[in-house]
Amino acid sequence: MEMKNFRSVAFGGFDKEEVIQYVQKTAQESADTQEALRKENSALREENESLKKQIEVSLREQAETARREGAELREKIRVLTAELEELRPQALSYQEVRAQVGDIECQARRRAGELETATTSRLNALVGDIQKQYQDLAGAFDVTAAQVSAELRKIEVSLSQLPRAMDQAGKELSELVSATGGEKKV
Incomplete structure (x- = not known):
């Protein structure tokens, strides 16, 4: 805060008009600073x-x-699953035929084994795809959560600096009041 030297007058101490102007000027500056801080606080909240x-x-x-x-x-x-359920009766059918004809039984077993292997392979591939998609989604979530946390920390830092600025403005106002010989109200 700027120090002001007041002119003395012959009677009564200092020039009252000059003191009043100085007090009004510093009060306006303090009000302007407080308003700017209020606007900044509002903007940060928004x-x-x-x-x-x-x-x-x-x-x-x-x-x-x-x-x-x-x-x-x-x-x-x-x-x-529906496809698997559809293939099961075929495998049972081949088992019935096996009882009647040995050659048909061999073919049925081989075909049932191929179908089961193919279905198992497809199911395993699908499970692998599902696991990969889950891991990708979890990774994307972790990245987003880290970004959100970083932004929130920035906001927290900005908001934590606001009380210091308000305390400084209050301190300057108190000093102004003390300097003018007024009663301290904070």
Whole structure:
């Protein structure tokens, strides 16, 4: 805060008009500073709310994507299960034929084994795909969570600096009041 030297007058100490102007000027400067800090605080709060909304939207979108992908995977599993159920009667049919004819039995076993191997391979591949998609989704979530945490830390730092600025403004105001010989009100 700037120090002011007041002109003396012959009677009564200092020039009252000059002192009054100085007090009014410093009071206006303090009010301007407080208003700027209020606006900055409001802007930071709005930014914080905006970031929270963005995070919520992002999480909802990711959850919806995961739900859709899960539904698609469940449908694939359902189709493969239906296909498997469709193939089981064929394997049973081959077993009945085996009792009647030895050659047919051999062919039926071989074909049933191939079908089972193919279905098992397809199921294993599907499970592998599902696991990979899950890992990719979990990785994307971790990255998003880290980014969100970093943004929240930035906001926290910005907000933590606000009380110091307000304390400094209050201190300057107290010094001004003390310097003018007024009563201290903080």
